[in-house]
Amino acid sequence: xxxxxxxxxxxxxxPPLLHDTALIYGRYLRQSLRSxxxxxxxxxxxxxxxxxxxxxxxxxxxxxRGSSWQVLVPGLLLQLALFGASFAGFTIIVEKSQGVVxxxxxxxxxxxxxxxxxxxxxxxxxxxQAVLLVLAAVAMGLRAPLPGILIGxxxxxxxxxxxxxxxxxxxxxxxxxxxxxxxxxxxxMPSMLLSGxxxxxxxxxxxxxxxxxxxxxxxxxxxxxxxxxxxxATAHVLYGALVAVALAAxxxxxxxxxxxxxxx
Amino acid sequence: xxxxxxAGLARTFHTxxxxxxxVRGIDLTVRPGEILGxxxxxxxxxxxxxxxxxxxxxxxxxxxxxxxxxLLADPVGVRRACGYVAQSGGTDPQVTARExxxxxxxxxxLTKAQAVERAEELAREMDLVELLDRRxxxxxxxxxxxxxxxxxxxxxPKVLFLDEPTTGLDPGSRxxxxxxxxxxxDEHGTTVFLTTHxxxxxxxxxxxxxxxxxxxxxxxxxxxxxxxxxGGSPDASLxxxxxxxTGRGPAPADTAPVAV
Numbered sequence: 001x002x003x004x005x006x007x008x009x010x011x012x013x014x015p016p017l018l019h020d021t022a023l024i025y026g027r028y029l030r031q032s033l034r035s036x037x038x039x040x041x042x043x044x045x046x047x048x049x050x051x052x053x054x055x056x057x058x059x060x061x062x063x064x065r066g067s068s069w070q071v072l073v074p075g076l077l078l079q080l081a082l083f084g085a086s087f088a089g090f091t092i093i094v095e096k097s098q099g100v101v102x103x104x105x106x107x108x109x110x111x112x113x114x115x116x117x118x119x120x121x122x123x124x125x126x127x128x129q130a131v132l133l134v135l136a137a138v139a140m141g142l143r144a145p146l147p148g149i150l151i152g153x154x155x156x157x158x159x160x161x162x163x164x165x166x167x168x169x170x171x172x173x174x175x176x177x178x179x180x181x182x183x184x185x186x187x188x189m190p191s192m193l194l195s196g197x198x199x200x201x202x203x204x205x206x207x208x209x210x211x212x213x214x215x216x217x218x219x220x221x222x223x224x225x226x227x228x229x230x231x232x233a234t235a236h237v238l239y240g241a242l243v244a245v246a247l248a249a250x251x252x253x254x255x256x257x258x259x260x261x262x263x264x
Numbered sequence: 265x266x267x268x269x270x271a272g273l274a275r276t277f278h279t280x281x282x283x284x285x286x287v288r289g290i291d292l293t294v295r296p297g298e299i300l301g302x303x304x305x306x307x308x309x310x311x312x313x314x315x316x317x318x319x320x321x322x323x324x325x326x327x328x329x330x331x332x333x334x335l336l337a338d339p340v341g342v343r344r345a346c347g348y349v350a351q352s353g354g355t356d357p358q359v360t361a362r363e364x365x366x367x368x369x370x371x372x373x374l375t376k377a378q379a380v381e382r383a384e385e386l387a388r389e390m391d392l393v394e395l396l397d398r399r400x401x402x403x404x405x406x407x408x409x410x411x412x413x414x415x416x417x418x419x420x421p422k423v424l425f426l427d428e429p430t431t432g433l434d435p436g437s438r439x440x441x442x443x444x445x446x447x448x449x450d451e452h453g454t455t456v457f458l459t460t461h462x463x464x465x466x467x468x469x470x471x472x473x474x475x476x477x478x479x480x481x482x483x484x485x486x487x488x489x490x491x492x493x494x495g496g497s498p499d500a501s502l503x504x505x506x507x508x509x510t511g512r513g514p515a516p517a518d519t520a521p522v523a524v
Contacts, residue, residue, distance in 0.1 A: 023370050034358060095356070103354025103415065106318050107371040108343045261322065 017116075020109045024117020025124075032125050042084040043129045046076040050137055053198070058141075063202040066229040069142035074152055074224035075197035076137075077130050078217060081156045082191060084129065085163035086184050088122045089171025093180060101172075111260040115168060119255070122164040123157050130156045144228045151227035151237075155220050158244040165248075165255035172258050191217050200225065219243040267423060267455050268294035268317065272326030274479075275312050286312040288479035289326060294457060296422070299449055301470030302459045305510055309479040310459040311351070314427050317457070318348040331422045344372075346423040347416030351431065353408055354415065357401035361392060361411050364400060365418070372419040386414040390444075406437030413444065424448065426458040430465060442469050463502045475509050483509045 014022070032039055050072070057068035064071045095101050104114055130153055134142070167184065174180050194208075195201075195217035201209050212218045223240020231237070273290040276283050287309040294300045302310050315321040317330055319339040327334070333341030355364050362383055369379030387393045390410045395403060403411060409429060416424060426445075430438040442465070448454040460466055466473055467487045474484040483490060487502055495504035 020371070023367065027367055030363075031356070031358065097352065098356065099350045099352035099354035100356055102315075102320055102348075102350050104371070105320055106343055106346070106348045107368070108340050108373075109371045 017110050017113055020113030021116045021120070024104075024109070024113055025120050026117075028118050028121040029124060032121060039125060040129070040132075042080060042126070043132060045083060046080045046133055047136060049076055049079070049198070050133070050140060054137075054140060057199070062200060064200050064225065064229075065231075067141070067143065069137060069140065070144055070228040071200060071225060072198070073134065073137045073142050073144070074228050075199075075221055076133060077152055077156050078159060078195075078221055078224065079192060079197050080129055080133060081126050081159040082163065082188055082197075082217065084126045085122055085160040086167050086188050088118070088164040089167035089169075089180060089184075090177060092118075092168055092171040093174070093177055096172075096175075112256045115165065115252070115255045115259045118168060119161050119164045119252070123160040126160040127153060127157055145230045147232065148227035148230055151232070152224045155224050155240065155244055158248050159217070159220060162244075162247045162251040165251040169251075169255045169258040191215055194218065195221050197221055216243050216247055265295060266293040267296040267298075267332075268292070268328070268330050268457065270317070270326065270328040273313065273316060273323050273328050274325035275309075275316055275321060276324045285479055287316070287323075290476065290479075290481055292474050292481060292484065294423075294455060296455055297449055297453045299445065299456045299458070299469055299471050301466040301473045302457065302476065303461075303463070303466055303473055303506065304459075304476035304482075306461075308476045308510075310476060311427055313476070314348070314425050314457070314459060317342075318346060318425055319343055320348075344419065345421060346425060347419070347421035348425045349409075349412045349416045349427065349429060351427045353412040355400040355408065355411060358399060360397050360399055361387075361403070362396040364411070365396075365414060368415045368418045382418060386417060389417075390414040404437075406433050406440065409433060409437070409441065410444070413441075417448075420452070421454070423455045423457060426456065428459055428461065430460065430462065438465070445469060463506055467502045475506065477510045 054069065054072050057072055060068065062068055062071050092101060105111075134149060134152075170183060171180055192198075194212045194215045196204070196212060197217070201212045201218065204212065219236075219240045220243060222236040223244075226232070226234045226236045270290050270292055273287060274285070275287045276285050278284075290309070290313055302313065304310050312321065316323045317328060317335070319335065319342050323335065327336070329335065330342045331345035333345060335342055355361075365383035365386055366376075366379045369382045370376065374382060383396070384393075387396050390413065392407070392410055392414060395407055395411075400408060400411060413424075413426075413429070429445075430441055433441065445456050445458070446469070449456055458470070470487065472484065472486055473490060475482045475490070483494060485493065488498065490505045490509070491500045491502060492498050493505070494508040495501065496508075
C-alpha cells in the first residue's frame with residue numbers, strides 16, 4: 001500500500017455544519033430518488049381524501065370563508081406532513097441494524113449535521129409531494145391566491161422538520177419497529193382528529209373546540225386556512241407561525257441532543 | 265509509549281430490570297503498532313468497551329485516551345484518529361461500494377475529487393476494483409468485510425478497531441483478512457484493536473491478548489505467556505488457558521475453533 005500515514009487532507013470551503021449537512025442531505029436524497037415508489041407513496045392518503053372526500057364537502061356549510069377546497073386542502077397538506085414526517089424514523093431503525101448509524105457516528109461529522117441532513121431530505125420530499133397535491137387540488141376545483149399557497153408550503157416545511165426530528169429522536173431510542181409504530185400511531189391519529197384537519201373545529205361543540213386548542217397542529221391548520229383565503233395579517237397566521245417556529249426549534253433541539261448522546 | 269490507555273473505564277446501562285454493569289472497570293494499555301486481541305465470553309463487555317473507545321458510547325466511569333486525545337474532552341480528535349468496523353458492518357445495501365467510499369472520504373473532509381481518487385486507491389489496496397460499481401448487497405461476506413475495512417481506513421487512522429471481523433467468513437476469507445491486518449501494521453504502523461471469539465485467530469494474529477470476563481480484565485499477556493501461566497505448560501492450547509481464566513469448565517477434546 002503506497003500510503004504514507006499522514007494526516008487526513010482537510011479542505012473545507014464551507015463551515016463544517018453546512019458541509020456535513022449537505023453531504024448527509026445528498027446521501028439521503030439520492031436514497032429517496034432511487035425509489036419512485038417511496039417518493040410518491042406518502043401522497044396516496046391525502047390524494048384519496050382529495051378525490052373521494054373532498055367532493056362531499058362542496059355543498060356543506062363549513063362555517064369558513066372561501067370554497068370547501070380552501071378549507072380542505074390546507075388540512076390535507078398538513079396531513080401529508082404529519083404522517084410523512086412522523087414515520088421518517090423508520091429508516092433509522094433499519095439503518096441501525098445495518099450498522100450505518102454507527103458508521104456515520106464514528107466519523108468526525110457534526111452530530112447536528114447527521115440529524116439535519118436527514119430532516120432536510122424529508123422536508124424536501126414532503127414539499128415536492130405537497131406541490132403535486134396542490135396541483136391535483138387545482139384540477140379538482142381549488143382556487144387560492146399564490147402567496148397563500150406559498151405560505152402553506154412554508155408551514156408544511158416547518159411541520160415536516162419538527163416531526164421528522166422528533167421521529168428520528170424516538171427511533172434512535174428504540175430497538176424495533178414494533179416499539180416505534182404504536183407510539184407514532186397513538187400520537188398522529190389524535191393529532192389529525194383534534195386539529196380539525198378535515199373539517200374546521202369551528203363546527204365542533206365547545207368542549208371539543210377547547211380540547212383541540214391543546215394540539216399544536218390546530219394553530220398551523222387555522223393559519224394555512226386563513227392564508228388560502230388571502231388573509232395574511234390575522235391572529236391565526238401569527239399564532240400559527242409562532243407555534244410552528246417554536247415547535248421546530250424545540251424538536252430540532254431534542255433531536256440533536258439525542259443524536260449527540262445516543263448510545264443506540 | 266502508549267497509543268491507547270484506559271483507567272477504570274466503565275459503563276452501566278439502566279434497564280427496566282435495574283442497572284446492568286456491562287463494563288465494571290477496564291485498565292489496559294496498547295502500544296503503537298501493536299495488534300491487540302480482546303477476548304472474552306459473550307456478554308463480557310468486549311463490544312461495549314470498543315464502542316466506548318470509539319466515542320459511540322459515553323462511559324459512565326473512568327477515563328481513556330486514544331492517540332493522545334481524551335475520550336471525553338476531545339471526542340472529535342478520537343474520531344479523526346481511529347477507524348471502526350462494527351460486527352454488522354456499516355454500508356447501505358442499496359448503495360454502490362464506490363458511492364459509500366466517496367461519501368466516507370467526504371465525511372473526513374476530502375474534496376469530491378480527492379474522495380473519488382481515495383476510493384480508487386482503497387479499492388486497489390483492498391482488492392475491490394472490480395466490485396466498485398456493485399451495490400453492497402451484491403457483495404459476498406468476505407468482499408463486504410473488505411469494503412467495511414476500506415471505509416474505516418479512508419482517513420489513514422492511527423488505530424483501527426475491529427469488532428469480530430472474521431465472524432461468518434469462510435476459511436479463505438479469514439486467512440485473507442489476517443494477512444490484511446498484518447500488512448496494515450507492518451506497512452503503516454497501524455495499531456489494530458480487535459475482538460474475536462476464535463482462539464486460533466487470537467493465537468495467530470495478536471501480539472498480545474486481553475481477556476475480559478464479567479466486565480473486568482481477567483488476564484493479559486502474549487498468547488505464549490497465557491498458555492504457560494494458565495494452561496499449565498507451554499504446550500497447552502490457548503483454549504485451555506482461556507477456559508482456566510474464565511472458569512468455564514474443562515476443555516473439550518477437539519481443537520477446532522470454538523465460539524465460546
